[in-house]
Amino acid sequence: MMEKEIKIQTKHLWFYYHGRTILENIQVEIEKNVITSLIGPSGQGKSTFLMTLNRLWENIDGARAKGSVDINFGNGFEDIYTVPVSRLRRQVGMVFQVPNPLPMSIFKNVAFPLRLMGEKDQIRIAQKVRDALERTFLWGEVKDRLSEDARTLSGGQQQRLCMARALILEPQVLLLDEPTSSLDETSGRVIEDLLLDLKRTCTIVLVSHYMDQVKRIADNGLVLTDRQLKQH
Amino acid sequence: MTNAFWDKLLALFSWACALLLVGAVSVIIGFLVVKGYQTIHLELIFSTTRPLDALLFKQQVFDGLFPAMVGTLFLVVLSMGFALPVGLASGIFLAEYAPPRVKWIFSLLFDVLAGIPSIVVGLFGFSITIFLHHSFSDRIFPCLLISSLSLSFLVLPYIIRTTQISLESLPLQVRLTAPCLGATKLENIFLVLLPSSLSGIVSGIVLAIGRCAEDTAVIMLTGAVATAGVPRSIFSSFEALPFYVYYMASEYADPLELTKGYGAALILLILCAGLFVVAYAIKTRLTLKTPYRF
Numbered sequence: 001m002m003e004k005e006i007k008i009q010t011k012h013l014w015f016y017y018h019g020r021t022i023l024e025n026i027q028v029e030i031e032k033n034v035i036t037s038l039i040g041p042s043g044q045g046k047s048t049f050l051m052t053l054n055r056l057w058e059n060i061d062g063a064r065a066k067g068s069v070d071i072n073f074g075n076g077f078e079d080i081y082t083v084p085v086s087r088l089r090r091q092v093g094m095v096f097q098v099p100n101p102l103p104m105s106i107f108k109n110v111a112f113p114l115r116l117m118g119e120k121d122q123i124r125i126a127q128k129v130r131d132a133l134e135r136t137f138l139w140g141e142v143k144d145r146l147s148e149d150a151r152t153l154s155g156g157q158q159q160r161l162c163m164a165r166a167l168i169l170e171p172q173v174l175l176l177d178e179p180t181s182s183l184d185e186t187s188g189r190v191i192e193d194l195l196l197d198l199k200r201t202c203t204i205v206l207v208s209h210y211m212d213q214v215k216r217i218a219d220n221g222l223v224l225t226d227r228q229l230k231q232h
Numbered sequence: 233m234t235n236a237f238w239d240k241l242l243a244l245f246s247w248a249c250a251l252l253l254v255g256a257v258s259v260i261i262g263f264l265v266v267k268g269y270q271t272i273h274l275e276l277i278f279s280t281t282r283p284l285d286a287l288l289f290k291q292q293v294f295d296g297l298f299p300a301m302v303g304t305l306f307l308v309v310l311s312m313g314f315a316l317p318v319g320l321a322s323g324i325f326l327a328e329y330a331p332p333r334v335k336w337i338f339s340l341l342f343d344v345l346a347g348i349p350s351i352v353v354g355l356f357g358f359s360i361t362i363f364l365h366h367s368f369s370d371r372i373f374p375c376l377l378i379s380s381l382s383l384s385f386l387v388l389p390y391i392i393r394t395t396q397i398s399l400e401s402l403p404l405q406v407r408l409t410a411p412c413l414g415a416t417k418l419e420n421i422f423l424v425l426l427p428s429s430l431s432g433i434v435s436g437i438v439l440a441i442g443r444c445a446e447d448t449a450v451i452m453l454t455g456a457v458a459t460a461g462v463p464r465s466i467f468s469s470f471e472a473l474p475f476y477v478y479y480m481a482s483e484y485a486d487p488l489e490l491t492k493g494y495g496a497a498l499i500l501l502i503l504c505a506g507l508f509v510v511a512y513a514i515k516t517r518l519t520l521k522t523p524y525r526f
Contacts, residue, residue: 059411060404086414094412100405103427112423113413165413
């Protein structure tokens with residue numbers, strides 16, 4: 001039997017928001033290249049847990065975390081607090097519940113992370129944008145309107161655009177905060193197919209409220225209740 | 233009485249208030265048009281000077297509105313030139329960097345500053361001029377520069393607070409989008425947050441432009457005079473449309489002069505409308521174009 005390869009591990013992870021304890025002593029291991037679902041009642045801190053994995057909580061006033069989060073980027077486990085935050089977030093992508101295209105064209109939205117990295121090669125940028133859009137099954141729908149404002153796309157298209165934007169840097173981990181909850185069933189299924197395809201190269205942590213979706217696509221499960229995270 | 237009745241009553245009241253406001257604006261504009269449209273012709277602006285000579289600043293215009301129009305335009309551009317960078321930077325600081333206590337104190341101070349009557353700001357500018365005149369050089373007098381600085385001080389709170397509020401009202405998800413992709417705080421502010429809140433910021437700028445163009449109390453104490461001609465430099469005194477309107481309304485010798493005042497008021501409105509259109513055009517352009525190129 002093949003041994004499980006662990007990608008992320010947390011040790012004694014606590015999280016506080018304006019002094020209130022949100023997560024309590026979280027100790028969890030997340031397997032590499034599988035879809036791990038995270039379920040639990042609303043308001044328990046599922047999104048917060050995702051933000052502890054890419055240090056996004058540091059951008060929120062009143063938030064504080066303690067404990068350790070280690071991720072294996074290929075050279076053994078590294079404490080994420082010792083990794084430069086920009087590098088960490090390029091390796092640990094995140095997609096939110098509500099699509100959040102930036103106020104710019106479709107092309108520039110997807111190319112935005114490359115711009116942040118200082119990429120200047122136009123041909124390379126164009127190729128990577130095309131690859132990312134193809135991976136999210138969006139290229140065929142937008143290839144003739146790349147210069148249009150991304151906010152003119154439908155909700156499902158916007159969410160796939162956000163995934164393309166997160167994927168263009170080829171992250172090793174993808175954090176998804178209820179990515180299908182604002183979409184219709186058809187668009188939701190497209191995203192699910194995409195996730196099943198992505199797990200070949202990516203470790204996916206998926207927050208979802210839909211048990212049928214979890215059963216369909218998740219390999220492992222975590223449940224968050226009363227500030228505690230347990231294996232499902 | 234039922235909730236539906238109160239709902240309808242409130243809706244009716246809201247409609248009545250909105251219509252009253254639109255009606256009041258229409259009456260004011262209509263009144264100015266009726267009173268002033270007869271005087272709107274080239275002679276009111278350029279008097280007996282050839283328009284091309286006046287526009288190329290080859291010849292001074294006496295007894296026409298051209299110097300006041302140019303003075304107003306210079307005043308607005310200079311004031312906004314001083315106020316915009318400081319106002320935007322302060323607004324960004326308050327929204328993105330200031331600790332809560334500092335933010336609270338500064339916000340309160342800027343709100344108080346916004347409530348200071350313009351005549352007090354004018355007096356302050358005038359006092360500073362006298363101080364500089366006595367302390368540094370007897371060649372320092374009220375002039376375009378001092379008027380512009382005083383006006384920029386007057387409109388600064390509008391720009392600061394609208395920038396701050398526009399940035400703060402962005403949803404958390406928009407704020408987190410760029411950091412999620414590895415952007416630094418500065419990249420997030422300039423590439424995402426400012427373009428996303430441009431609409432609110434431009435509204436503040438438009439308000440500030442209007443205030444700069446119409447304020448009389450500040451400029452009458454800090455540099456505006458009735459017959460200065462087109463200002464030769466920022467250290468010259470100058471004419472301005474609101475001061476001309478005030479002067480004509482209070483000192484007119486015959487009904488024709490008063491009619492000229494109405495004409496000047498109409499031109500001031502058109503000038504302000506033009507500046508607003510430019511501000512909105514810039515906003516539209518900046519919103520459609522992304523803030524960077526590949």
